[in-house]
Amino acid sequence: MQAEQRIDFASLIEQDRSERQKLEWQGSFLDYLDLVKAKPELAELAHRRLHDMIAGPGVRDLDLESEPRAKRVFGDEPVKIYDFFKDEFFGMERTLEKIARYFHSAAMGGEESRQVLYLMGPVGSGKSSLVERLKRGLEELPPIYVIDGCPIYEQPLHLIPRHLRPAFEEMLGVRIEGDLCPACRWRLKEEFNGRYENVPVRTVNFSKRARRGIGVVPPVDPNNQDTSVLIGSEDISKLDRYSEGDPRVLELNGAFNVGNRGMVEFIEVFKNETEYLHTMITATQEKFVPAPGRHGTIYVDSCIVAHSNEAEWQKFKADHTNEAILDRIVVVKVPYNLRLSEEVKIYQKFLKRSKFEARIAPHTLEVASMFAILSRLEPTPKCDLVTKLKIYNGEEVLEKGRPKKLTVHELRDDAKREGLFGVSTRFIMKALDTALTQNNGSIHPINVREALIGMVKEADLADDVRKHQLEFLQDTLHKIYLELLEKDITKAFVYSFQGQAETLFQNYLDHAEAYVTKTKVKDPVTKDEMQPDEAFLKSIEEQIAIIGPAADGFRQEVIAYLWSATRRGESVSYSSYEPLKEAIEKKLMNSVRDISRIITKARTRDEQQRQKYDAMVENLIGQGYNEDSIDTILKYASNHLWKD
């Protein structure tokens, strides 16, 4: 038997327990005052808590100068990266910044602390996941201090009577906001004879499941809207036991009660009756909610985060009677991601979490992600959609051998609703799931594309949208995938692809430089001087359609690039100058096209061909292809790539 490392579960459990116990605390209100004196942050309000939670793990500026790709995506506007969100959310930097900014100004106690944070975006854009992350963040925080036995986990400083507040605020160096809840008020009087210094205080952790500091309001059946979901109720069975006005009948278990000190989430918020929304607005704006029955009001301190899709938002916004509510909402759009590199990460995250031991052929997630993003783009007269996708992805796009001068900003400015429509992340995940299930966990662009085509055909879509999406899948992506595939196969055929590409690159530079400076090329071995080989230069340039008089300009640009790179002390390689990289790869691809075609297509192969074929398969596996899908992929290549 293999020697497995033994895990000492007992000591792990014990260690965890003792660490948690260290954070636990119980004492009287008098003791608590000493704690607050030492740690004034104990008096902080919910928005500050959430702000610190988000900023705490670290925030940094994305280094746009050393990352040319990011620079092309974001332009000159700085981008903040929040570690709190980093590993789970992709391509939504601007949205996260806005959320963080909301919490920042709310933490400062400004107007935003009295407004609802509302996330608006299309289905599957990550709204619920964002709120889940916030809730999980609260659960990971150290415990907070509450009045022991308070149904709404009240801040103990509320015990200090009004007339003493200024003095205590001064002594403790904190601000005290809010009043005792009816339940605590009653206990203070009846149980403690008004001696608030004796009231017990203890720590509690936030918990979604136990409804401590985290309240959730799902959309409620409109025929059955009962505010008890929000503010609790009176326990009817106790009504005859206690006199009128006795708060012991109160069940303070509404979302606003339990969400005190933390947050309250409103799912699909505008599906609720306006009465609900008014309670929500009062809770944020005035920081109180009515107590059930005749028990006055209850102070609450909570971040209210609501979300819904755009259709609901538009409907709500169109109704003028809702103006008062609209004025108290901070809208943060959560659009779909439009960056290919980031979309791929969403599905990597998804696959990592799924139970499948997925074997994923190269380009699978890329092709699926391209489909998602293409469906989300608005057409523009400035370029085709694939070009737009590449520009949004920060890629350098070539046009007649030169980088295309078209920026993300320009394209973005023209688009109106981009990111708010198109295929959702969930749609793609379902397609991946289907392909995984049908193919025993082995997926490649071919079977994922099939799954997507099937789903699009069945989906409830407008005819033109369906047509559009099928075109992407059956035509655009089919071609793009074949190009990617041909490049992989070429690489697998060309012995030492990288090395050969570098050699071509160096030769090109030598000859182009001599051509531009009207000098000669020195043979590295014989030291003979010779004229620059124009035929060779042309054979590279024609790969990217640079012919005739355009060649001179192109050679000068290459050399200018080379010189400025050398001046900056950068080492250049074949992949550093995009136009030349593409030309060189195409040149290599053409040089082996015939042989790849013959060998891949052949029904029977002679000994020599078989060896070449096997070596190519081996190389593809080295590139990340899996044995169980490689036959399918090569058959696909030979059927589609090299038509006879």
Ligand SMILES: Nc1ncnc2c1ncn2[C@@H]1O[C@H](COP(=O)(O)OP(=O)(O)OP(=O)(O)O)[C@@H](O)[C@H]1O
């Ligand atoms: N930009 C993104 N980065 C990381 N994951 C994402 C992103 N967008 C969506 N997802 C993932 O997609 C899935 C669906 O997201 P979620 O349920 O949060 O969407 P939603 O906006 O609440 O949708 P709905 O309106 O249908 O409720 C989740 O697994 C989420 O993590």
Ligand SMILES: [Mg+2]
């Ligand atoms: Mg949701």
